[in-house]
Amino acid sequence: MTARARPLIIGAGPAGIRAAQTLVAAGLAPIVVDEGAACGGQIYRQPPVADGRDGRALYGSEAAKAERLHRGFADLAGRIDYLPNALVWNLLDGTADVLVQGASRRIVHDGVILATGATDRVLPVPGWTLPGVFTLGGAQIALKAQGCAIGSRVVFVGTGPLLYLVAWQYMKAGVEIAAVLDAAPAAARLALLKGLASFPAIILRGIRFVADLRLRRVPLYQGVTRLRFEGASRLSAISFEAAGRSRSVDCDGVGYGLGLRSETQLADLSGCRFEFSPRDRAWLPVRDAASRSTVQGVYLAGDGAGIAGADAAERAGERAALALCEDRGLPVDASRAAQLEAELARIGHFRSLLERAFPFPAHWVRDLQKETHVCRCEEVRVSTVQAVIEQFGITELNRLKAVSRVGMGRCQGRICGTAAAEFLAADAGLPIDRVGRLRAQPPVKPLPLSLDDEHAEAAE
CATH class of the missing domain: 3.50.50.60 (FAD/NAD(P)-binding domain)
Structure with missing residues (x-):
């Protein structure tokens, strides 16, 4: 100590x-x-x-x-x-x-x-465990920290400001952007007009990203549903529905995220x-x-x-x-403290506008196929989760974890926790806040199972 x-x-x-x-x-x-x-x-x-x-x-x-x-x-x-x-x-x-x-x-x-x-927030979709599928944050880190792209022909999919930012960054780096797929409907963008007077620089920067993508003739789709990543042993295409039509785009990399x-x-x-x-x-x-x-x-x-x-x-x-x-x-300095609190409240108001402009697509869980993995660490599929919910009448998330092993793996529910809660709420017909939250337990991330003598002495 x-x-x-x-x-x-x-x-x-x-x-x-x-x-x-x-x-x-x-x-x-x-x-x-x-x-x-x-x-x-x-x-x-x-x-x-x-x-x-x-x-x-x-x-x-x-x-x-x-x-x-x-x-x-x-x-x-x-x-x-x-x-x-x-x-x-x-x-x-x-x-x-x-x-x-x-x-x-x-x-x-x-x-x-x-x-x-x-960290990135995602929902499982068919094929999301294929090599070539990255989170938006992961795609950005690869470009920013390592100076490399996640593919030569990339699709960015999800919703939120990060979606357009990362797509724009890849485009500026010279990567071919096959498409940008946004889960949010176009009408939701009207919420941003309320923040234009207070946060013009941020909103205009986002408009610029979209305009630059359009100038490069990047296909942009909004209100995307029924997403599916295709491929035998590796990602080769993405299929989806938009504007009432089924579509498919060939690609070898995907950046995927539904906010943070x-x-x-x-x-x-x-x-x-x-x-x-x-x-x-x-x-x-x-x-x-x-x-x-x-x-x-x-x-x-x-x-x-x-x-x-x-x-x-x-x-x-x-x-x-x-x-x-x-x-x-x-x-x-009391005046500085008060100023910070006022600025944080102002930013919080804008954050609420962003959430209305880029709503989380909770309805996607209704389209999950039975073979889709909800928890990739423990390889728990939708069919298993549905079966234990029905068999045991489960309505609480930690109970679902105990019975199905969802959230027991390496990520401790960081990736699958959101999806498990959304799926349980939808299946049980409950509001999302009624199914509870996964309780944290140490260690919060994986640790080595053993230490050498020097390390063991240091630990003591």
């Missing part, structure tokens, strides 16, 4: 970086733990080695923000303890269990800021209270305007407590750090 308790920040994306800067400015020396090899999170991910691309090539119009955060975090060297490539796999009673270089360390902390970020889902496992292990968010269609840890959770000394920042984007994450990270300082009796 560490010799003395210090603040702990989990995550070094926009929220974690701003939190660290704020704590250091207040005279504290936080410990920052991050799974990435370098700071930036998913949105501002840095290549593992320099490959000649500048910030504009990597981050587009967000290059200035990315470079500012990278430089700001580098300036903290010597004033924080930074553990990259490290996994926090458990949190309990003021301690964090961390896997670092194959050894497990237990870190005592005096206040923790959870800036755990988000918050990483909430550590908040759960910390004992935070959760509430269902109709907007996010998910159970989220409760936080107040100052980013305090319902557990003393636990603060929530960024997309890990509700999807709102990188700008909101920066502000929430700073506000969480100010709340930690307040709770320690340190002086805090």
